[in-house]
Amino acid sequence: MKLRMRYEKADPVKYISHLDMVKAFERAFRRAKLPLAFSEGFTPHPRLTFAPALSVGITSSGEYMDADFYENVPASEAMCRLNSSLPEGLRILKIGIFDGKYPLSKINAASYSVTIAGFLQEDVARAAKELLNQKQVIIEKVLKDKVKRVDVAPFIHCIDVKSGEGGNVFLGMELAVGQGGSVSPDMVLKQLERYLPKEITVKYIHREDLYLKQDGLIIPPL
Amino acid sequence: MDINLLLDDILPRVSKPARYIGNEYNSIHKPVEKTKVHVALAFPDIYEVGMSHLGIKILYHLLNEQEDVYAERVFAPWVDFEDLMRKKQVPLFSLESRTPVKEFDFLGFTLQYEMSYTNIVNMLELSGIPIFSKDRSDEHPIVIAGGPCAYNPEPLADIIDFFVIGEAEEAILEIIDLYKNFKERSEKRRKFLEQVACISGVYVPSLYNISYNDDGTIDKFLPKKTGIPHRIQKRIIKNLDEVFYPTRFVVPYIDIVHDRAVLEIFRGCTHGCRFCQAGMIYRPVREKSVEHLTKLAKDIIDCTGYGEISLASLSTSDYSELKKLAEILTDEFRRCQVGLSLPSLRIDAFSIQLAQKIQEIKKSGLTFAPEAGTQRLRDVINKGVTEEDLMSSVRDAFSCGWKAVKLYFMIGLPTETDADIEGIANLARRVVDVYREVKGNTSGLRVTVSTSTFVPKAFTPFQWESQISLSEIERRQKLLKTMLKSKNISYSWHDGRLSFLEAVFSRGDRKLGKVLKIAHEKGCKFDGWNDLFSFEKWMQAFDEAGISPEFYANRERKVEEVFPWEIIDCGIDRRYLLREREKSRKAETTPDCRFNRCHACGIMRLKGGVLCETQNEI
Structure with a gap:
């Protein structure tokens, strides 16, 4: 039996990598005494599937995971037991049965909230507009020892600029994630800097949600 | 200055920031202002190494069991983090409450490896604590140390205020009790050091005068005051089934060197390999019972969720009921996919069968x-x-x-x-x-x-x-x-x-304290790490120190030479060591006393009535 869960990765644990977080979940399932299924073979792995990984240092309230169990467990009970066994910062927000839902690998878009300091809202809005008007946005991605040049213009869906608290500027972004290509919010900020007079001081980056975007429609995973 | 705010700035810029965030599952948080004794347990290496060490975990949980004591962990920051700390003037702080180390009552170091000594000096400096004990005053934490390297405490004698020799589970609580009284009466540091020297197993190096011979060897150690012991006998725990052992181990977020639950099955070893210090200093052999270990193992897995449990001792094969224990644990954990690992196995037909069976290696x-x-x-x-x-x-x-x-x-x-x-x-x-x-x-x-x-x-x-x-x-x-x-x-x-x-x-x-100080000034640290080790700097430091x-x-050494470490009595008789040395010259072997006669190593003389498994004393 499979269950799909939406979870948050909050402040204290935002610095742990995706792989380390997977291990933290495996241990939490064991502490919760939930009948998590494992793969066969010499080194069995827990049957957990995750949505596209979150960069280290970013918090999120819209992460997803599918967990496979060898025995049926009521969804609400699984959520309750898991939440009492998770370390601070990881928390299941919503749970549902997996049947009838698209696989997490189909997720192709993410929404982010970004807070930056030291600029006027108008200046950032103008820079965002300029960036979005570019036909091409070439960035260099370092993969192992090779440097690859990628055009990320199609991966920046929108940047919405508002004024935030305390003179900060608040940006809402929708960016592509997943196998079809992706760009991270800090890469976008680096590009935005090219249209601003000075370096950006990032106060906070938060992933709001992940979903499948098809023909302009948002289809949530859960 | 708010360490938390500075961290928000520093953490995104260093490798493996999760080393410094703390807050792991089962880590212990207490209100600092409501505790009487605040202890920083320091390991002079990075998080991944220090968190793999059993001794510091035992002390962490043992101390935190005491309601009015708060023990926190401190590790050596990696060089990238240290650079930023120095730039931003962030002092070394504890992992749990992020309190500057300088504000603690005690700062205790685990001594596992001689080549971590420069890290101790560096951590003292990063904390803003004077490197030498003579320069510390009542406002500074009391700097203590223990662990295997404390069996020769002398190279750190000018740096550490006092050492705890041997198994610390009982001694540390006696020390804390004494300290509580002392703190309530607001007495001087000097007085506390004199009093703590009377607790069995405690060595306060500043209370001894050492005279040297013309050739540079030691003439004798002399206590500066009456009532201070002439030799410090190591502490041992009589019954390991009754001694405290933690079950709610802190579960790290990041991959550490030994990332698994650890079950200590016995202490000591009687093989008598003549090069091996652990085989001498950890005597006598004392086992935990299968029943006790089975219960501990279940509790540890329930509390931590670890997918692997490792049996810890000097030589797993020597545990007398290894087969029974391995079978019970394998059965117990099969369903929840917890693997059993048996390190330091003596490889023989039996252990290969065992390994096959539990599919561990x-x-x-x-x-x-x-x-x-x-x-x-x-x-x-x-x-x-x-x-x-x-x-x-x-x-x-x-x-x-x-x-x-x-x-x-x-x-x-x-x-x-x-x-x-x-x-x-x-x-x-x-x-x-x-x-x-x-x-x-x-x-x-x-x-x-x-x-x-x-x-x-x-x-x-x-x-x-x-x-x-x-x-x-x-x-x-x-x-x-x-x-x-x-x-x-x-x-x-x-x-x-x-x-x-x-x-x-x-x-x-x-x-050698002087050499350590100079080596540190020249930038020596993490000497055990290939890329940071500089032999040239070390040689210059020896040179400058003369x-x-x-x-x-x-x-x-001459047979009769007085050794620096002989201020410590580890329970092993010097005459036994000499007999073994003589036999080594003739390539004569000495069989394991657990299965042979007693070779009079001296451990039976230790106070406390511990019995060796061998009864037939020569």
């Missing part, structure tokens, strides 16, 4: 430690393993499907000649032959020969011996290298320069 590698290449030299060091033992184990392993074998040796053992070096190469080649006999060819076989250099250690029968010179270490390594030219055999060796420094500090005296490292490393 991956077939990628199996490790043997014959330590020396010829039977003669193995008899000299009393390593009770024969070539036949090794070959039959290797044969069994190859028949069961193993393809890679690691062989550990030491070079520079007392009486070693080039013939013994050749013996190492011969053994490796015979392993290849056995594989060919079993499999018909040598395809896929990998034999790794690994050598370290013998470091004479305090409280061993070899404490009088010299280490071979650095140039001789390098000559023997090269010699072995030329002998091991085979496509199935690879050779790796431990840096001889590190072994040389280890030999200096493992039998050093308190004059101290010859060869005096400590390469000098054979």
Whole structure:
């Protein structure tokens, strides 16, 4: 039996990598005494599937995971037991049965909230507009020892600029994630800097949600 | 200054930021202002190394069981983090409450390895605490230390306020109790140190005068006051089934060196290998019962969720009910996918069967430690393993499907000649032959020969011996290298320069404190890490301090010499060590006293009525 869960990765644990977080979940399932299924073979792995990984240092309230169990467990009970066994910062927000839902690998878009300091809202809005008007946005991605040049213009869906608290500027972004290509919010900020007079001081980056975007429609995973 | 705000700025800019965030599952948080004694448990290496050490975990949970005590962890920051700390003037802080170390009542270091001493000096400096105890005042934490290297505390005598010698579970609580009274009465630090020196197992180096002979050796230790013990006897726990053992271990977020639950099954070892310090200082052998261990194991897995549990001891095979324990634990954990791992197994037919059964050792590698290449030299060091033992184990392993074998040796053992070096190469080649006999060819076989250099250690029968010179270490390594030219055999060796420094500090005296300070000023830290080790800086430091490292490393001691570490009584009789040394010269072996007669090592004399398993005292 499979269950799909939406979870948050909050402040204290935002610095742990995706792989380390997977291990933290495996241990939490064991502490919760939930009948998590494992793969066969010499080194069995827990049957957990995750949505596209979150960069280290970013918090999120819209992460997803599918967990496979060898025995049926009521969804609400699984959520309750898991939440009492998770370390601070990881928390299941919503749970549902997996049947009838698209696989997490189909997720192709993410929404982010970004807070930056030291600029006027108008200046950032103008820079965002300029960036979005570019036909091409070439960035260099370092993969192992090779440097690859990628055009990320199609991966920046929108940047919405508002004024935030305390003179900060608040940006809402929708960016592509997943196998079809992706760009991270800090890469976008680096590009935005090219249209601003000075370096950006990032106060906070938060992933709001992940979903499948098809023909302009948002289809949530859960 | 708010450490939390500064961290938000620093953490995104360093490698592995999760080393510094704390807050792991089962980590303990208490309101600092409501606790009476605040203890910083420090490990002088990075998080991944320190969090893999059992001793600090036991003390962490033991101390935090006490309602009015708060123990927190402190590790050495990696160099990138340290650079930013210095730039932003962030003092060294604890992992749990992020309190500056300087504000604690105690700062306790675990001494696992001599080459971590510069990290201790560095951590003191990062905390803003004077490096030498004489320069500290009532406002500073009391700096204490324990662990295996504390059996020769002298190189750190000017730096550490007091040492706790031996197993600390009981002593540490006595020390804390004494401190509570002292703190309530707001008495002076000096007075506390004098009082704590009367607790059994506590060594306060500043309370002793040392006089030296003209040749630089020690004449005698003299307590500065009456009532201070002339020798400090190590502490031991009588009954391991009754001693505190944690179950709610802190579960790290990041991959650490030993990322698994640890179940200590016994302490001590009676094989009597003559080079081995652990085999002497951790005596007597005391086992935990299968019933107690089974219960602990279940509780630990329930509380931590670990997917692997490892049995810890000096030599797993020596646990008298290993088979029964392994079977119970394997059955217990099968359903929840918890693996059992058995490190430091003596590889024989039995352990290979066991390994097969619990599927614990991956077939990628199996490790043997014959330590020396010829039977003669193995008899000299009393390593009770024969070539036949090794070959039959290797044969069994190859028949069961193993393809890679690691062989550990030491070079520079007392009486070693080039013939013994050749013996190492011969053994490796015979392993290849056995594989060919079993499999018909040598395809896929990998034999790794690994050598370290013998470091004479305090409280061993070899404490009088010299280490071979650095140039001789390098000559023997090269010699072995030329002998091991085979496509199935690879050779790796431990840096001889590190072994040389280890030999200096493992039998050093308190004059070395000065060298440590100068080495630190020159930037020495993380000396055990290849990329940061600078032998040149170390040699300059010895030079500037006017101290010859060869005096400590390469000098054979006279039988009657008074050693710096003999201020400590580790329970082992000097006469026994000398008898063992004499026997080593004649390549005579001494069998394990658990299965033979008592060899009068002296441990029976330890107070507390601990009984060895051997009853027939000579």
